[in-house]
Amino acid sequence: MTITKGPQAFPRAEFLRRLGTVKEEMGRRNVDALVVSDPNNITYLTGYTAVSGYVPQGLVVLIDEEEPSFILRQCDAPAALHQAFMDRNKVIAYPEYLIGNPEKDGYDTLIDFLNDAGVANRTIGLEQNSLPVTATEKFKRRLPKAKVVDCTLAVTWIRLVKSDLEIEVMRECAAISDAAVLRAAEVIRPGVREADAVAEIVGTLVRGVNGKPGTLIKLVGLCSSPRTGTCHIPWSEDVFRDGSQINLELGGSRHGYAAGLMRTYSIGAPNDRLQRIHDAEVEGLEAALGAVRPGATCSDVAEAFNRTIAKRGFKKDTRCGYAHGIGWLEPTASLKEGDMTVLKPNMTFHLMLGNWVDEDFGYVISETFRVTEKGADVLTSAPRKIFQI
Amino acid sequence: MTITKGPQAFPRAEFLRRLGTVKEEMGRRNVDALVVSDPNNITYLTGYTAVSGYVPQGLVVLIDEEEPSFILRQCDAPAALHQAFMDRNKVIAYPEYLIGNPEKDGYDTLIDFLNDAGVANRTIGLEQNSLPVTATEKFKRRLPKAKVVDCTLAVTWIRLVKSDLEIEVMRECAAISDAAVLRAAEVIRPGVREADAVAEIVGTLVRGVNGKPGTLIKLVGLCSSPRTGTCHIPWSEDVFRDGSQINLELGGSRHGYAAGLMRTYSIGAPNDRLQRIHDAEVEGLEAALGAVRPGATCSDVAEAFNRTIAKRGFKKDTRCGYAHGIGWLEPTASLKEGDMTVLKPNMTFHLMLGNWVDEDFGYVISETFRVTEKGADVLTSAPRKIFQI
Numbered sequence: 001m002t003i004t005k006g007p008q009a010f011p012r013a014e015f016l017r018r019l020g021t022v023k024e025e026m027g028r029r030n031v032d033a034l035v036v037s038d039p040n041n042i043t044y045l046t047g048y049t050a051v052s053g054y055v056p057q058g059l060v061v062l063i064d065e066e067e068p069s070f071i072l073r074q075c076d077a078p079a080a081l082h083q084a085f086m087d088r089n090k091v092i093a094y095p096e097y098l099i100g101n102p103e104k105d106g107y108d109t110l111i112d113f114l115n116d117a118g119v120a121n122r123t124i125g126l127e128q129n130s131l132p133v134t135a136t137e138k139f140k141r142r143l144p145k146a147k148v149v150d151c152t153l154a155v156t157w158i159r160l161v162k163s164d165l166e167i168e169v170m171r172e173c174a175a176i177s178d179a180a181v182l183r184a185a186e187v188i189r190p191g192v193r194e195a196d197a198v199a200e201i202v203g204t205l206v207r208g209v210n211g212k213p214g215t216l217i218k219l220v221g222l223c224s225s226p227r228t229g230t231c232h233i234p235w236s237e238d239v240f241r242d243g244s245q246i247n248l249e250l251g252g253s254r255h256g257y258a259a260g261l262m263r264t265y266s267i268g269a270p271n272d273r274l275q276r277i278h279d280a281e282v283e284g285l286e287a288a289l290g291a292v293r294p295g296a297t298c299s300d301v302a303e304a305f306n307r308t309i310a311k312r313g314f315k316k317d318t319r320c321g322y323a324h325g326i327g328w329l330e331p332t333a334s335l336k337e338g339d340m341t342v343l344k345p346n347m348t349f350h351l352m353l354g355n356w357v358d359e360d361f362g363y364v365i366s367e368t369f370r371v372t373e374k375g376a377d378v379l380t381s382a383p384r385k386i387f388q389i
Numbered sequence: 390m391t392i393t394k395g396p397q398a399f400p401r402a403e404f405l406r407r408l409g410t411v412k413e414e415m416g417r418r419n420v421d422a423l424v425v426s427d428p429n430n431i432t433y434l435t436g437y438t439a440v441s442g443y444v445p446q447g448l449v450v451l452i453d454e455e456e457p458s459f460i461l462r463q464c465d466a467p468a469a470l471h472q473a474f475m476d477r478n479k480v481i482a483y484p485e486y487l488i489g490n491p492e493k494d495g496y497d498t499l500i501d502f503l504n505d506a507g508v509a510n511r512t513i514g515l516e517q518n519s520l521p522v523t524a525t526e527k528f529k530r531r532l533p534k535a536k537v538v539d540c541t542l543a544v545t546w547i548r549l550v551k552s553d554l555e556i557e558v559m560r561e562c563a564a565i566s567d568a569a570v571l572r573a574a575e576v577i578r579p580g581v582r583e584a585d586a587v588a589e590i591v592g593t594l595v596r597g598v599n600g601k602p603g604t605l606i607k608l609v610g611l612c613s614s615p616r617t618g619t620c621h622i623p624w625s626e627d628v629f630r631d632g633s634q635i636n637l638e639l640g641g642s643r644h645g646y647a648a649g650l651m652r653t654y655s656i657g658a659p660n661d662r663l664q665r666i667h668d669a670e671v672e673g674l675e676a677a678l679g680a681v682r683p684g685a686t687c688s689d690v691a692e693a694f695n696r697t698i699a700k701r702g703f704k705k706d707t708r709c710g711y712a713h714g715i716g717w718l719e720p721t722a723s724l725k726e727g728d729m730t731v732l733k734p735n736m737t738f739h740l741m742l743g744n745w746v747d748e749d750f751g752y753v754i755s756e757t758f759r760v761t762e763k764g765a766d767v768l769t770s771a772p773r774k775i776f777q778i
């Protein structure tokens with residue numbers, strides 16, 4: 001029996017619009033066939049969110065075909081038939097004997113497809129930084145008449161500017177993030193194990209809000225004293241204690257998209273050092289958001305933040321944020337001084353103001369925002385306070 | 390202030406033993422310095438489990454130094470100081486301006502370190518398949534007098550055989566997996582949203598059992614009718630329905646390790662097709678475990694399974710499992726016909742008997758086991774039944 005097409009997060013026209021933009025870029029680069037292997041870019045162009053990128057797979061965009069073709073492992077093909085917007089014949093399964101096979105693998109099927117598609121002597125774009133080096137070598141070896149060019153980040157840059165439909169999904173993600181931050185304030189208590197609080201926080205990320213559940217579990221980072229100077233460590237096996245500070249980073253996620261949010265908690269009144277950095281960072285956050293407008297640069301936003309907190313005697317070493325959307329961090333624009341990316345309406349960023357000041361002290365606050373015609377529209381809305389427990 | 394060393398999952402002697410084995414392999418390959426970039430291999434050799442591998446980082450094992458050196462992003466250094474077993478001076482932070490910088494990045498710091506360590510004209514091993522192609526090129530360009538050789542999977546193969554201490558951690562993971570599978574049987578109910586059940590299941594994975602919480606969230610796959618023919622898709626936004634079948638794959642996780650477990654649920658009595666494949670697969674599972682002994686091959690185990698279910702009229706296209714430990718799948722040995730890897734005591738596998746028969750029908754069961762001196766020791770212990778709701 002065939003599997004039915006599942007509920008689609010976006011209409012067909014939206015995927016065709018995205019593909020149209022990609023094909024325009026292919027045209028500019030004189031690329032006839034683009035092999036997309038970054039799983040987040042595959043999600044962007046098809047709606048597919050299943051976790052199968054740990055084995056070879058690739059989406060082939062041909063410049064003169066409406067729908068792309070998705071070549072993937074046989075056991076993952078039903079998920080693609082269910083989730084991706086394309087017709088059945090655009091999902092091409094490669095057989096299981098190509099898994100864990102040093103002689104021949106799924107990239108050979110991809111190469112066979114390119115041959116059959118008549119582009120073996122044309123220009124083929126690869127996302128080389130999403131491919132093992134052996135795969136890139138195989139493409140060049142088995143397609144000797146093709147001109148193989150690197151298109152790493154080409155699609156990633158395109159998805160920096162969201163459609164209104166994508167913004168709606170990110171808004172749903174942001175509402176989940178807000179709920180999880182508020183839930184944390186209810187469950188972080190002295191004597192409670194960190195894991196028990198995380199279980200509740202993740203529960204909120206999955207249950208979602210407004211009848212819209214989370215559909216993936218993205219980052220949940222909980223760094224408590226004496227680990228507030230760390231940013232990517234798992235929660236501890238210990239309990240929360242009186243006087244502890246807790247830094248929380250999380251993001252609701254739907255259809256592959258995320259909306260990051262960070263807040264800081266204090267069991268008991270915040271100490272002076274914590275209160276001072278909080279006050280400075282909130283002022284900096286407002287200054288950064290105030291600098292957002294079409295035509296300004298990423299650098300302008302970071303400068304506004306850095307200048308503001310400098311007046312209060314603080315500095316932040318890490319960047320002030322990054323392009324944000326499918327799969328959390330989009331490795332394109334950074335909100336940092338010197339990044340001259342010009343802001344455009346519907347670009348989305350995680351304004352990530354985590355500040356790890358010392359080995360044993362840091363503070364976090366962040367918002368997810370989109371650029372509007374006039375300024376910034378902040379998608380997340382949890383109170384900008386130290387949550388005192 | 391400096392950050393304190395956190396509670397260590399393994400004693401120093403255990404890490405030195407692992408490094409000793411790696412150095413023996415380096416000796417066999419005439420490698421003087423090994424750059425480890427696979428995050429799971431870094432966990433194996435240091436105890437570090439923070440999520441920072443999305444930016445350049447690397448662990449350098451020098452053949453004549455006791456402790457390795459960990460070069461990573463400045464904001465992640467406190468986590469390394471807290472988690473990794475090495476002395477402070479073995480954690481080397483690179484500055485933030487190297488992030489998102491096309492001219493110079495953290496790999497340059499790694500290369501500088503190799504130069505300073507006096508190995509610039511020696512043999513340097515890279516894990517090329519864990520590096521972007523541009524990084525490999527940079528190593529070769531900036532170390533022109535070095536002999537750069539590929540050591541992809543060298544450490545990964547070593548960690549296939551676990552120590553008794555690692556087995557204990559995997560046993561703790563397995564106990565969490567068992568609890569989550571039992572919890573699922575309590576919360577899967579007709580009319581309940583899949584997301585609400587997943588929230589409870591993940592809650593169990595995080596809370597853990599026996600006072601030992603989960604310390605990471607690994608895979609939670611829940612594929613319900615009509616999606617039982619898919620294996621890696623997220624849960625749906627819908628409710629469970631009377632007559633539905635649910636395939637669950639999950640794994641408790643501690644200190645980076647995981648123990649995979651799959652079970653199938655049926656709301657109402659299983660239909661004949663489901664019952665028949667279950668009976669065949671349980672018989673096949675027992676046959677596979679019966680074939681496990683030191684000296685047998687991965688192929689022998691898969692053959693025992695395949696032969697047994699063939700008698701009942703079934704076949705399974707995907708492999709019967711894979712090496713299992715830190716970070717879920719170890720991309721080395723596969724339990725499949727033709728994989729001649731010889732089993733040794735304390736190798737650990739996920740005997741993954743998920744069988745996606747048709748686009749709209751599949752069945753799952755699995756166990757995590759270790760090879761003993763005489764046979765198989767199954768770490769997971771949930772009942773081998775269809776959980777009828």
